[in-house]
Amino acid sequence: MGQAQSDEKRAPPSHEELAKELANKFAEKCFTPLELYSFKEVFKNLADQEQTVRYLKEDTIARYLEIPDALGASPVLFQMMSYLGAFPFLRDAPAVLGVEQMVIVITIMTERYQRVLAKGATDRRKLLFKSLAVYDRKLTEITRSEDDQVSNKGDGFAVDAAGDDEGDDDADELVLAALDSMDYINAITYGNAPTINGAIIPTDNWRRLLMLLLLIAPLNPQESLSWYSNRIVGGGLESLRATADCILASFVEAEAAPRIKFTRFNDVIPASLPYIFNGLAPLFEHFLFAKDLDFHKRRDEKPVSSTLPPEVVQPLLQDTGSIMDLNLMSQLSFFIPGESLFRRLRLLYSGDEDGFSMGSFESKVFNWRAPTILLVSGTRLPHGNEYKTKGAEAGFLSTLPSKRFPSGSHGSDQKLTFGVYLKHPWKHTHRECFGDEDTVLFQLQPIHDVFRASKGNKDYASFMKPSPSTPIGGVAFGCPPPQPTQAYRRANVFALGPVSLVLDSSFEFGCFQHHYTSHGGAFQPSIARKFDFDDRFEISSIEVWGCGGDAEAKHQAERWAWEAREAEARRRINLGTGDIEADRALLEMAGLIGGNRSGGSMM
Structure with a gap:
């Protein structure tokens, strides 16, 4: 009886006690013994101390x-x-x-x-948004006013309405799963985070993080980020910023509404940028690898790094193109798995x-038996009745439907x-x-x-x-192939x-x-962009890149060699000798007739 009364009077565990219990569980279940030992060594070497508290500072983390x-x-x-460190008590x-x-x-x-929160959501998008957000009520009211003004324009980007975030479930599934794993699910009543209502990410903060995410996209767990420092030398930094601005534009039109709300963040990332945060994993795994740790050296030897120097690592991009560069490849890796891109791309075709x-x-291109990426860039053609077309441009526009939608983004003569x-x-x-x-x-x-x-319509490419049967020709994506009975075929439209995307035959x-x-x-x-638009442009560059390694390149080379031999065999065949049977036998030996091939008339 006395023991039961003692249990009833026991105070509930504090936030600090629960957070420490969760950290211990994560350390035990999520790290190997070697990783945990390395982490403790790294932390001991980096940490500052005030009284009895050891901690990491911003500049220390940045340098490491x-x-x-x-x-x-x-x-x-x-x-x-600093926000995630308070998990699961984010308040x-x-x-x-x-x-x-x-x-x-x-x-x-x-x-x-x-590995621990098996019952929880594997999606950390909401948690990462909150870690980037600010909760200034005054800024929120300004943002809502700006949203209303942009919405009233009736053009441009679809902007979240003022009340879109209202009613959002404040209890993160990850938080609930973490507390549930410690049998303290009732702690959520006093441990939940600030509501997501009114939370906004300042545009400049998101741009800076985007630039970092682009830089670390190809990073491997034990690679040094300094190996990629040449990407921000000279004009590289401006190029990186320009690429980040293109991604930023899918979240917000910066001049009209320079703050990002959760609804847009939560919509755009899974649809257009599902792998955008993948580079954070190898970056933070640096804390689990002590750079001076070598079990094969004696105590009196100097530390030897086990990572390869950058000069012996295969380049991220072996070929050069007029469109593809390292920043664009990182941008592609945000929605195409990076293992198909970095150190795997080969330039198959370049219009230049x-x-x-x-x-x-x-x-x-046709003999490449692995995935390919086509890139095309050009300058938007002016839009307006006052603009007069002529020559090849007029001919191309005549093959398009007469009805034209507004442009997909602001600015005339813009590069696309x-x-x-x-x-x-x-x-x-x-x-x-x-x-x-x-x-895609x-x-x-x-x-x-x-x-x-x-899944329903399969007119992909x-x-x-x-030809006489397809007079306009070209390369198209999302368009049905011409059929003889269709009216547009007769009208060459x-x-x-x-x-859809269409490139003319020239x-x-x-x-x-x-x-x-x-x-x-x-x-x-x-x-x-939840509105109708079209962009017509003059092509300046077009490239096709093969996603593959040496095996794919060898197969393509073998196919090319076979076709060259076949072409030479056709060229060497000397028909018209008068001996029909001998000529037919020669064609059969070359594989040009026989079986299902008629070879046409010999006379």
Whole structure:
């Protein structure tokens, strides 16, 4: 009886006690013994101390992770860490980053929490948003006023309405799962985080983090970030910022509403940037690897790094192109798995080097048996009745539907970059298009946007050279192939799909259409731009990159060699000798007739 009364009077555990218990559970379940030992060594060497408290400071973390000062991202990253360090009692943020707090931060940043919180959500998007957000009520009211003004314009981006975040469930599933794992689920009543209502991310903070995420996208766990410092030398920093601004444009039109709300953040990332935070895992795993730890050295030997020097590491991008660069490749890795891109891309076709023709395109690309990425860039054609077209431009515009939507972004004569990711090999289109549900149509500049393939309509990709039966020809995505009975075929007009990209047969002009109010297309409409638009442009560059390694390149070379031998065999055949049977036997030996091949008339 006395023991029962004692239990009833026992005070509930404090936030500090519960957070420490969770950190111990994470350390035990999520780290190996060697990783845990290395982490403790790293923390001991880096930590400052005030009285009995040992902790990490912002500049210490920035130096250890080698975050370049030029990015200005260290304060943003430290804000995130200070917030996450208070998990699961986020109302107590910002936290002092002691050893238990750093265990929690690393576990969340590397997504290792999934090993412990099996019942919780694996999606940390909401938690990361809160770690970046500010909760200034005055700023929130200004943002709502700006949202209303932009909405009343009736054009531009679809902006979240003022009350979109109201009613949001404040209890994060990860928080609930963490407390449930310790059998203290009732602690949520006094341990929940600030509500997400009114939370906004300042645009400049998000831009700085985007630049860091682009830089660390190709990072491996034990690679030094300083190896990629050449990407921000000279004009590299401006190029990195320009790429970040294209991604930023999918979240907010910075001049009209320079703050990001959760609804837009939560919509855009899973649709267009599902892998954007992947680089955080290898970055924070640096804390789990002591750089001076070597079990094979004697005590009196100097530490030897086990990582390879940068000069012996394979380059991220072996070939050079006029469109593809390291920043754009990092941008692609935000929605195409990085293992298919970094150190794996080969330039198969470049209009600048190989000529702007479908024949050259076919000879360079068609034998590649692995996924490919087509990139096309150009300058938007002016839009307006006062603009007069002539020559080749007028001819191309005559092949498009007469009805034209507004442009997809502001600015005339603006540079545009579109692309397509295809898993299937390229081939000629006859009655049906090629491609599959993994085909991705996307825009990279001046706004980042991704259009996933639908399942009902399979008009993913087509390649048709001009001929008497297909007079306009070209390369198209999201458009039905021409059929003899269709009226547009007789009028030599492209049948644009609801979401589609068309390049003419001479690779001089292109058109991207986004008919948001239509349905049933091969590609899904934009999440960021919920309105009708089209962009017609003059092509300046076009490239096709192969995603593959030496095996794919060897197969392509063997195919090229076989085709060269076949062409030479055809050239050497000397017909017309008068001996029909001898000529037929020669053709059969060359594999040109026989079986299902008639070879045509010999007379």
